[in-house]
Amino acid sequence: MKHQWTDRLSEYLDDELDAADRSAVEAHLRECEQCRSDLGQLEAVVARARELTDRLPAVDLWPAIVRRLGTAVEPVTDLTQRRARRRIAFSVPQLAAAGVALMLLSAGAVWLTVARNGPPVVAVDSAAPVAALTVSAELAAYDATIAELGAALRLDGDRLDTATVRVLEENLAIIDRAIAEARTALEQDPASRYLNGHLGRTLRRKVDLLQRAATLVTAAS
Amino acid sequence: MTGRPSAAAAPDDLADARLGAAGDREAFERLYRRHVARIHSLARRMLGEEEADDATQDAFIRAWEKLGTFRGDAAFGTWLHRLAINVMLAARTAAARSQQRLVQGDHVVERAGRPKADLEARMDFESAIATLPAGAREVFMLHDVEGFKHREIAALLGVTAGTSKAQLHRARMALRAYLGGDD
The missing domain is CATH 1.10.10.10 (Winged helix-like DNA-binding domain superfamily/Winged helix DNA-binding domain)
Structure with a gap:
């Protein structure tokens, strides 16, 4: 059962109530067994939190860190040099995104092929110069793929029921927002492995969704 | 912050932080060895086991980049700890927002993953x-x-x-x- 002061017990425990409220809580505690019990349990939680001990990661992270130090900005930074480096070097996410852009182009081709000609036979040019793609070209390719898929959905929507098309479009929009947010975050922290990994996983979700969409079209044809 | 990071190793930390700021990676490795358990445990609890390794790496990379700004006014452990929290909070904010939308989206098509x-x-x-x-x-x-x-x-x-x-x-x-x- 929840009482008037139940939600203030943590503040009481942390000595963050003013004198009047503290007195009121104490008066309530004298009469309420439930709240006394709750307070005792909250104290146990706080005590348990303080007992947490640190432990080393399962694997030594230093080798990976020192590899990244080789590409990280030096501690004494020169903004001019930093900007120049950014202009001529591709970051890990950019290269990853370039690779995924090719995958998306492939997936887009799958969609169009399936929607118009039946089961797909799509060959991806394995010799495509991924590393040579510029960032702007990668973004343009990505946008072009989205545009083609959107067009395909509009043109061949009659092969799928309206609800399915709507769901697919909604999910593509959701994933696109997620990709945009991940990229925005990476602009603030381009070297983050965590964000790079997150962006990679998000892009993979988009590829997976496109592949599922292609399967649905095949089944509906 | 009452802080758990200890200033017990402060003299070594300060010297190594200054060496690290000048580009000495061996000094920075010593800092890493002394503080990695603390930072990794923080990451594990803040972000989960799966993300802890990457987040820990990110925190130390950021520390390397920022070593020149460490003046020794506070214990190095406190400075590193605060920096790591900022790195982790920034990362999780973007990721959580995206993840929430992705999960919502996946529920529409199909349930993604297993508990x-x-x-x-x-x-x-x-x-x-x-x-x-x-x-x-x-x-x-x-x-x-x-x-x-x-x-x-x-x-x-x-x-x-x-x-x-x-x-x-x-x-x-x-x-x-x-x-x-x-x-």
């Missing part, structure tokens, strides 16, 4: 913390484990001190249920 194994059977206290909603978990971690004050947490998370207090109580009440069933 994690750590939800099975008996959980340890850290696993119980990991099951808390993100806001409550972060406040609990920062207040009860890391020793931050509500006003500091409010500034870090961009919420009010009142929200921080409410989230802390929510977290403790949820964990209370765990402890009650565990002991």
Whole structure:
């Protein structure tokens, strides 16, 4: 059962109530067994939190860190040099995104092929110069793929029921927002492995969704 | 912040931080060795086991980049700890927002993934913390484990001190249920 002061017990425990409220809580505690019990349990939680001990990661992270130090900005930074480096070097996410852009182009081709000609036979040019793609070209390719898929959905929507098309479009929009947010975050922290990994996983979700969409079209044809 | 980072190793840390700021990687490795357990544990509790390694790497890379700004006014451990929290909060904010939308989206098409194994059977206290909603978990971690004050947490998370207090109580009440069933 929840009482008037139940939600203030943590503040009481942390000595963050003013004198009047503290007195009121104490008066309530004298009469309420439930709240006394709750307070005792909250104290146990706080005590348990303080007992947490640190432990080393399962694997030594230093080798990976020192590899990244080789590409990280030096501690004494020169903004001019930093900007120049950014202009001529591709970051890990950019290269990853370039690779995924090719995958998306492939997936887009799958969609169009399936929607118009039946089961797909799509060959991806394995010799495509991924590393040579510029960032702007990668973004343009990505946008072009989205545009083609959107067009395909509009043109061949009659092969799928309206609800399915709507769901697919909604999910593509959701994933696109997620990709945009991940990229925005990476602009603030381009070297983050965590964000790079997150962006990679998000892009993979988009590829997976496109592949599922292609399967649905095949089944509906 | 009452802070758990200790200043016990401060003289070594200060010397190594200065060497590291000048580009000495061996000095920076010594700092890493002394502090990695602390930072990795923080990452594990804030972000989960899966993300802890990457987040720890990110924190140390950021520390390397920022070593030149460390003046020695506070213990190196305190400085590193604060920097790591900022790195982790920034990362999780973007990721959590995206992840939430992705999960919502996937539910429409099909259920993605399966419940994690750590939800099975008996959980340890850290696993119980990991099951808390993100806001409550972060406040609990920062207040009860890391020793931050509500006003500091409010500034870090961009919420009010009142929200921080409410989230802390929510977290403790949820964990209370765990402890009650565990002991």
